[in-house]
Amino acid sequence: MAELTAPPQALLLLANLGRRRRPAGAAAPYSEPILPGSTVAAAQLAGVVDQSVAAADLVDLRRLQRAAVHAAEAILAGGALDCAEINALAADSTARVELIVTNGLLRRQLVWTDTSLAAALARRLIEELNALEPDRLRRCARPECDLIFYDTTRSRTRRWHAEDPCGWRERQRVHRTRRSNSNGGRPGTGRVISGGSATLILHPDFVISPVRA
Ligand SMILES: [Zn+2]
Numbered sequence: 481m482a483e484l485t486a487p488p489q490a491l492l493l494l495a496n497l498g499r500r501r502r503p504a505g506a507a508a509p510y511s512e513p514i515l516p517g518s519t520v521a522a523a524q525l526a527g528v529v530d531q532s533v534a535a536a537d538l539v540d541l542r543r544l545q546r547a548a549v550h551a552a553e554a555i556l557a558g559g560a561l562d563c564a565e566i567n568a569l570a571a572d573s574t575a576r577v578e579l580i581v582t583n584g585l586l587r588r589q590l591v592w593t594d595t596s597l598a599a600a601l602a603r604r605l606i607e608e609l610n611a612l613e614p615d616r617l618r619r620c621a622r623p624e625c626d627l628i629f630y631d632t633t634r635s636r637t638r639r640w641h642a643e644d645p646c647g648w649r650e651r652q653r654v655h656r657t658r659r660s661n662s663n664g665g666r667p668g669t670g671r672v673i674s675g676g677s678a679t680l681i682l683h684p685d686f687v688i689s690p691v692r693a
Contacts (some may be wrong), residue, residue, distance in 0.1 A: 485616070486611075486632075487630040487632060488608035488609070488611070489527060489528055490528045490548070490604045490605050490608055491548055491551065491552060491605055491612070492630060493525065493527050494544065494545045494548035494601075495545075495552035495628050496628055497512070497514045497545055498511050498512060498513070499626045499628070500624070500626040501627050502622075502625055502645070503645060504644060504645040512524070514542065515541055515545060517535075517538070518532070518533045518534060518537075519533075521541060525601075529597060533597065540569060540596060540597075541597065541601070543565065543569060544566070544569050544598050544601055544602055544605070546565075547565040547566045547602075548566075550562065552628050555612070556618070556628070566605055569599060570599055570603045570605075570606055571599070572598075573594045573595070573599045573600060573602065573603040574595075575590040575592045576591050576593075577589070577591075578591050612630075615636070616630050616631045616632065616636065617630055618630075618638070618639075620646055621639040621650065622646040622650050624649075625641060
């Protein structure tokens with residue numbers, strides 16, 4: 481059984497910053513500002529950075545964010561990836577080799593020193609891109625959402641960055657379109673379901689949504 485690769489978390493997080501999205505409850509699609517300041521940047525990077533972000537980190541972090549966007553777009557387009565910027569940012573990460581004993585066996589391990597937050601993240605980005613299966617990287621199929629995701633399903637058939645809300649919304653849209661077409665595109669007067677003393681009138685646009693936790 482083939483082992484599925486883990487999602488490239490740093491690539492996805494960085495490449496999705498500032499991208500158009502429409503989460504549940506949002507009245508319209510919007511884009512968040514990209515690493516606007518230390519506090520917001522720390523919150524935005526919380527998924528891949530477990531330390532505070534200094535103002536001095538922001539310039540290189542923004543460079544890395546743009547490099548991640550270019551990398552993701554190049555992969556999505558099946559084009560060539562320019563590695564120079566990511567490599568330049570990762571250059572401040574260095575490793576030394578150490579000999580260790582594990583379970584009685586001699587092993588060598590690399591001990592990394594990252595001189596900056598951006599360098600540490602650039603190094604992680606290189607590891608993720610090294611392990612990435614390009615055809616699993618996709619753009620969300622919901623028109624109002626531009627987010628990129630990594631399809632880890634065995635069937636490789638995932639279409640939305642998340643079921644909630646994009647999967648639900650797109651299924652509702654398809655359902656409405658089908659009902660509209662089956663109605664000849666005419667505005668319907670509703671279908672009447674009678675049972676006992678209760679009468680339920682279903683409007684053609686009515687869609688039964690699964691209950692969400
Ligand atoms: Zn989406």
